[in-house]
Amino acid sequence: MFKARNYEFFRDKAAFGWNFLFPFLIIAGFGIIFGGGGYSGFKVGVFPAGTESLSRADLKLPLKFADTEHLEFIGFPTLEQGLERLKHHKIDFLVRQGSPTGQYWVLESSPRGYIVERLYQAGLIPEGTFVGEKIAVEGDSIRYIDWLFPGILAMNMMFSALWGVGYIIVRYRKNGVLKRLKATPLTAFEYMTAQALSRIFLLLFTLAIVWAGSDLLFSFRVAGSYLDLFVVFFLGAMSLTSIGLLLAARGTSEEFASGALNFIAWPMMFLSEVWFSLEGAPDWVKTLSQFLPLTHLLQAARKIMNDGATLVDVSGQCLAMLATALACLVLGAVLFSWNE
Amino acid sequence: MDPILEVRDLVKRYKTVNAVNGISFSIPRGICFGLLGPNGAGKTTALEVIEDIIPPTSGEVLYDGAPKSPSFREEVGIQFQHTSLLHFMTVRETLVTFQKLYHKTESIDFLIDICRLRDIQGQMNNKISGGQAQRMLLALALVNKPKLLFLDEPSTGLDPQARRYLWDIILEIREKGKTIVLTTHSMDEAEYLCDDIAIMDHGRIIARGSPAELIRAHCSGGTISLPRANVRMNPAGLPFPYREVNGWLHITVDRVNTGIEKLLAMHVDLNDMKVHSPNLEDVFLRLTGRSLRE
Numbered sequence: 310m311f312k313a314r315n316y317e318f319f320r321d322k323a324a325f326g327w328n329f330l331f332p333f334l335i336i337a338g339f340g341i342i343f344g345g346g347g348y349s350g351f352k353v354g355v356f357p358a359g360t361e362s363l364s365r366a367d368l369k370l371p372l373k374f375a376d377t378e379h380l381e382f383i384g385f386p387t388l389e390q391g392l393e394r395l396k397h398h399k400i401d402f403l404v405r406q407g408s409p410t411g412q413y414w415v416l417e418s419s420p421r422g423y424i425v426e427r428l429y430q431a432g433l434i435p436e437g438t439f440v441g442e443k444i445a446v447e448g449d450s451i452r453y454i455d456w457l458f459p460g461i462l463a464m465n466m467m468f469s470a471l472w473g474v475g476y477i478i479v480r481y482r483k484n485g486v487l488k489r490l491k492a493t494p495l496t497a498f499e500y501m502t503a504q505a506l507s508r509i510f511l512l513l514f515t516l517a518i519v520w521a522g523s524d525l526l527f528s529f530r531v532a533g534s535y536l537d538l539f540v541v542f543f544l545g546a547m548s549l550t551s552i553g554l555l556l557a558a559r560g561t562s563e564e565f566a567s568g569a570l571n572f573i574a575w576p577m578m579f580l581s582e583v584w585f586s587l588e589g590a591p592d593w594v595k596t597l598s599q600f601l602p603l604t605h606l607l608q609a610a611r612k613i614m615n616d617g618a619t620l621v622d623v624s625g626q627c628l629a630m631l632a633t634a635l636a637c638l639v640l641g642a643v644l645f646s647w648n649e
Numbered sequence: 650m651d652p653i654l655e656v657r658d659l660v661k662r663y664k665t666v667n668a669v670n671g672i673s674f675s676i677p678r679g680i681c682f683g684l685l686g687p688n689g690a691g692k693t694t695a696l697e698v699i700e701d702i703i704p705p706t707s708g709e710v711l712y713d714g715a716p717k718s719p720s721f722r723e724e725v726g727i728q729f730q731h732t733s734l735l736h737f738m739t740v741r742e743t744l745v746t747f748q749k750l751y752h753k754t755e756s757i758d759f760l761i762d763i764c765r766l767r768d769i770q771g772q773m774n775n776k777i778s779g780g781q782a783q784r785m786l787l788a789l790a791l792v793n794k795p796k797l798l799f800l801d802e803p804s805t806g807l808d809p810q811a812r813r814y815l816w817d818i819i820l821e822i823r824e825k826g827k828t829i830v831l832t833t834h835s836m837d838e839a840e841y842l843c844d845d846i847a848i849m850d851h852g853r854i855i856a857r858g859s860p861a862e863l864i865r866a867h868c869s870g871g872t873i874s875l876p877r878a879n880v881r882m883n884p885a886g887l888p889f890p891y892r893e894v895n896g897w898l899h900i901t902v903d904r905v906n907t908g909i910e911k912l913l914a915m916h917v918d919l920n921d922m923k924v925h926s927p928n929l930e931d932v933f934l935r936l937t938g939r940s941l942r943e
Contacts, residue, residue, distance in 0.1 A: 313735045313746045320737035484733040489789075491702060492727040493750040494719070648702070 310495070310503035311510075318473075318511050328515050329522075332465040336458060336523045350379035351425050354391040354403040358384025369407040374432025380425070401425050458529050459610040460583035462519065466512050466542070467549050467577060467603055471570045474508050474553030479566040482557075482648065491647035498642050505550050505638070512546040513539075532617030538610060540620060544630040545606030551637035552602070558644035577603045605629040651714050653678045653797055653828050654699070659708035661694050661852075668694040670852030671708070676845070681819070681829040683843035685836070685929060691852040692832035693730060693801055699830075700727050700799055712797070723751060726795030728786045730802045730832075734774050740785050741770040744792060751793035764788040764818060780811030787818065798822065800831040804838055816841055836929035848933060855936050860929060867935050868927035870903040879918040887915070899925075 319325055355363060355370070363382045368375045375382075383400060385391040391403040395414060402425035403414040411433060415422040481487050490500060523529065531538065556569055580587070580594065581603035587595055598604045605626035612618035620627065652675035661669040669691045676682045684692045698705045701717055712721055734743055741757065748754045761767050764784040769777050774785065783803060790798055803819065804812040819842055823829055833839050839846055840860045848856040848863070856863055877884075877896050884891055884898055888911060891900045902908030905924055912919060 310746070313738060313742075316742065317735065317737045481733075485729065485731055486733045486735060488702065489729060489732050489734065490750075492700065492722065492729070493747065493793075494722045494752075495750050 310500060311507045314504060314507035315511065318507075328465075328469060328511075329518055332461050332515075332519045333522055335461050336454070336519075337526065351402065351421055351428075352381050352383055352400040353425060354385055354394055354400040355382050355406050356385040356388055356391045356403070358386065358406070360384050370404060371411070371429070371432040373434075373436075374429050377428055377432065380428070395422075402429065404429065454527055455530055455615060456611065457584070458523065458527070459614055460607055462516055462542075463545060463581075463603055463606050463610065464578055464583045465519070466516065466546055466606075467574060469512055469515065470508060470546060470549035471553045471556070471574055473511070474504055474550055475556040475570050476563065476566055478504065478554070478557035479560055479563055482646075483561040483563060487647045497645040497647070501554050501638070501642055501645060505547070505554060508550045508553070509543065509546045512550070513543065516542055516546075529614070531614050533613035533619065537618075537620045537623075538613050541606065541609040541613060541623065541627065541630075544627055544634070545602065545610075548602035548606070548630040548633040548637070551634040551641065555637040555641040555644070558641045559646050559649060561649070577601045580604070582607055599629075602630050602633045651678075652676055653713060654830070655711040655714075656695075656699060657709040657711070659695065659698060659710065660706045661691075661698050661703070662706040667852050669698065669705075672847075672849070672852070672854050674847055674854060674857065676828060676830060678828050679823075679826055680844040681823050681831065681842050683839045683846045684830070684832040684849055685834070685839045685843075685846050685933075686832075686849035687834055687933075690834075690849040692834075692849055695849070695852075696799055696801055696830070696832055700725070702727075723753065723793060724796050726790035726793060726798045728783075728790040728798075728800045728803060730805065732786055736775060738774055739771050740766055740774055740777065740781075743774045743785065744788055747789050747792045753794055755792055755794045760788040760791055763791070763821065765814070778811075780807050780814065783807060783811070783815055784818065787815070791822065796828065798827050798829045800829060802832055802834070804833075804835065812838070836933075839929055846929070848929075848936065850933075850937050856932065863929060863932045864927050868931045870901060871905045871908075871927060872925040872931070873900045873902060873905065873908055873912070874898065874923040874925060875900070875912075875917065875919070876921050879920065879922075882915070882917075887912075 355368065361384050363384045365375050365382065368382060374380075383394075385394070385403075388403075388405070391400070392414060394400045395403045395416060398416070398419065401415075401419060401421040405412045411429075413426070413429060415426045478487070487500075520529075552573065553570075556573065557566065560566060578584075580598040581601050582598070583603070587598060609618075609623035609626035609630075612623050655675040657673050659669055659672050660667070672691075672695060684695065686692050694703070697703045698708075699710050701721060710717060712718075712725075735746065738746065741761070744757050744760055748757060761770055764787050766781070766784060766788060769781050769785075774782075777785065787800070787803065790800070800819070804815050807815065816838065819829065819831075823842075829842075831838075831842065843860065845859055846857070846863060847854045856867065858866065875898050877893060877898055880887070880898060884893065887900060889900045889902050889908060891898050893899075900908065900912075909919065
């Protein structure tokens, strides 16, 4: 059964390609957006200006403001054109260059506008005024892509585990494959174990290929041990696959299975810090996220990759993933039906 | 010799339907036993209960003289009416995959030869014709050297040539000493393959015996069919039972010779006459008043 499922994965060329291409495209896309020079934090409209593209040296704006990093200046010929863009949140701030009074426009409801406004006001403070004591932090900084990378890998792992096991088993039950297997001496536990092992192998295989390809492009930093990282991803794959098995324990409706899988997958993706941190989120959201194995996988992986943590440091997360896997496997085996 | 399979008062009830309604029979070793009946008669349900695929509501199934044990699945081969298989595998790989699920197995080359799969063994299992697929499913059912083989409507959907090809394989398997239980709604199939037949209708067995015994017991004689226009008199005056269907009179006689003599004596025109020996279809018709294909 293990071998048969692997045949299916490797011979289904469309699904096989997509399993590798999807995470790679997301990582590459974010790498280009956040890693290249084309991205700026805030967009500042400037008028009157003859061209859209402006050189900082030619700006008739307070020097400190014009030199601020992470600001992109976009020229407009008239106030009306600039205001139209501002109202539609296409720019964060609008300023009249050469204005003796430093005239500017900002949307009261825009948090980004508020930040640029404060930057602009700081730019108006004369040179030499006390602005605080700066202490630069030395050492390797963690790029956003380094933080995001494990999230994308884990998210891909989650979708592949849930759909590759959950959806497929329901489909097999619906079209009678499981009924045919029931007529053999194969037990439900043996079948589920074969499915789980095959999926875990395929998840880790995919992970290794995507990792190697992405690392060639972005040189990800791994402060901790690769072996520890492997163990964490193995446990993550096991726990996510077990959830897929539990969801597929019964039922013959692919539509229902798809809905149930989405119901699990989407909250898990947003509450497990794949894309953004939950710092500052309400406590109940943080508590809820602790019940999701993806949260523990990501916390452990990021600690190992970014902070050089060891398995001992992430033992809590490992235990949580192991407990999820065992609970779901046992429950799934008890509830499993070949044809209902 | 003890029967290989014994079914006692088997009942399978769904919410509002009694699919199997208290059937009992036993099957001697080494024969081909047929459950014959129209669609919806309860044949497949009965077979799946016997195969242990679905649980019975009540009743008992004895295999080798005892209730079924876990070894039952090791010793029987099953071919379902509709089966999907694991995708992206060749015919040979599919056989090997199923072979690995059993302890005692047949050699793959033997199965490929007996089921005439040599030419298609490298093809994907979902890219073969209906007849080839049925032969592959039969090979899967034989993969564990079963003593007892269940075939659920094995030739449904096949063209006449593919059917005959499959029947010859089934006969060859029977000659190797295996017991075969098959369901069918085809009287041709039942007459060609089965040594012993139970006719099912509405979840019950309504007749049992060999094809010849059933015909002899329920439909002796024959049927003489004539265009209605050939009989100038009122057919009610004929000394035989008859049915009138689509402009033809179907006259049932105990002996064909005597029947023809009497019809000639009554000046009935025998041009375009057809004489029909009774078959299982007639048995079913006689027992239920309707055709197997209705």
